[in-house]
Amino acid sequence: MRRKLVVGNWKLHGSTARNEALLLQFQDGRLADGIDVAVCPPFTYLQQAVGLLAESGVSVGAQDVSAFHRGAYTGEISGEMLVDLGCSCVIVGHSERRSLFGDTDPVVARKVVAALETGLTPILCVGETQSQRESGLAEQVVAAQLESVMACVDVNRLDHMVVAYEPIWAIGTGLTATPEQAQVMHVFIRRFIESTGADGQSIRILYGGSVNSANAASLFDECDIDGALVGGASLDFESFRAICAAASGVVRQGDLRRV
Numbered sequence: 001m002r003r004k005l006v007v008g009n010w011k012l013h014g015s016t017a018r019n020e021a022l023l024l025q026f027q028d029g030r031l032a033d034g035i036d037v038a039v040c041p042p043f044t045y046l047q048q049a050v051g052l053l054a055e056s057g058v059s060v061g062a063q064d065v066s067a068f069h070r071g072a073y074t075g076e077i078s079g080e081m082l083v084d085l086g087c088s089c090v091i092v093g094h095s096e097r098r099s100l101f102g103d104t105d106p107v108v109a110r111k112v113v114a115a116l117e118t119g120l121t122p123i124l125c126v127g128e129t130q131s132q133r134e135s136g137l138a139e140q141v142v143a144a145q146l147e148s149v150m151a152c153v154d155v156n157r158l159d160h161m162v163v164a165y166e167p168i169w170a171i172g173t174g175l176t177a178t179p180e181q182a183q184v185m186h187v188f189i190r191r192f193i194e195s196t197g198a199d200g201q202s203i204r205i206l207y208g209g210s211v212n213s214a215n216a217a218s219l220f221d222e223c224d225i226d227g228a229l230v231g232g233a234s235l236d237f238e239s240f241r242a243i244c245a246a247a248s249g250v251v252r253q254g255d256l257r258r259v
C-alpha cells in the first residue's frame with residue numbers, strides 16, 4: 001500500500017514572524033500521523049522551517065532546484081545545497097515555473113535528474129490548461145510532460161519520484177477536478193509510467209489544485225490519489241491539519257478494511 005503524502009507549497013508567501021507562528025503549531029500538531037507530510041517554503045526560510053520542524057515528523061522541501069550542481073550559475077540553488085540545509089524533497093516543473101520562468105520540458109527533466117542525483121525526492125508537476133482539456137488533449141499533454149522526464153532517468157531510480165497532477169485550470173481558482181476526473185488522470189499517469197518499465201505501483205501520485213478541508217477526503221478516497229500538493233490551504237494551519245487528517249483517516253479506514 002502506498003503511504004499517503006500531503007505537501008504544502010507556500011509559493012511566494014511568508015516572513016520570519018509569520019512562518020514561526022505557523023510552524024510552531026506544526027510542532028505538536030500530529031500532522032504526520034500514519035502519513036508523510038512536507039512543507040515547501042521559499043528558499044530563504046528553508047533553514048528556519050528545518051529547525052522548527054525538527055521534532056515534528058514533517059519534512060521540508062524546496063519549490064525548485066537548479067539543473068546544475070555547482071559552477072558559474074548566478075542565482076541558482078543546487079540540490080546539494082538543499083540537502084545540506086536538511087531538505088528531503090523538491091517541487092519540480094510546477095506550472096507557474098513552466099509558464100512564467102521558462103521551465104521547458106527539457107529543463108524540468110534536467111532538474112529531476114539533478115534532484116535524484118543528490119538524493120532529493122523530486123515532486124514532478126504535470127497538468128493541462130483548460131483549453132487543452134476542452135480540446136481533448138489533456139492526456140496527450142501530460143504524456144509529453146512525463147515522457148521528457150522518463151527519457152532522461154534510470155527507471156530503477158524512479159521509485160523515489162513523486163508525481164503531482166495539477167490541472168492548471170484548478171490552481172488557485174477554487175475549481176477542483178472532481179475525484180473521478182482526477183482518478184482517471186492518475187490511472188493514466190500510472191499506466192504511462194509502467195509502460196516505460198518503471199514500477200508505477202510504488203510511485204505516489206498526488207493531486208493538486210484548490211485542495212481544501214472540504215474536498216480532500218473525497219479525493220483521497222480514490223485509490224490512485226496518493227495525497228495532495230496543497231497551495232493556498234497550506235498557509236492556514238487548521239485547513240492544512242484537516243487535509244492531513246483526511247489523508248490519515250483514509251489510511252486508517254483502509255487498514256481496518258484489510259483486517
Ligand code: 13P
Nearest residue numbers: 009171172209210231232
Ligand atoms: P492551490 O491549492 O492554491 O490551488 O495551489 C495548488 C498548487 O499550485 C500547489 O502546488
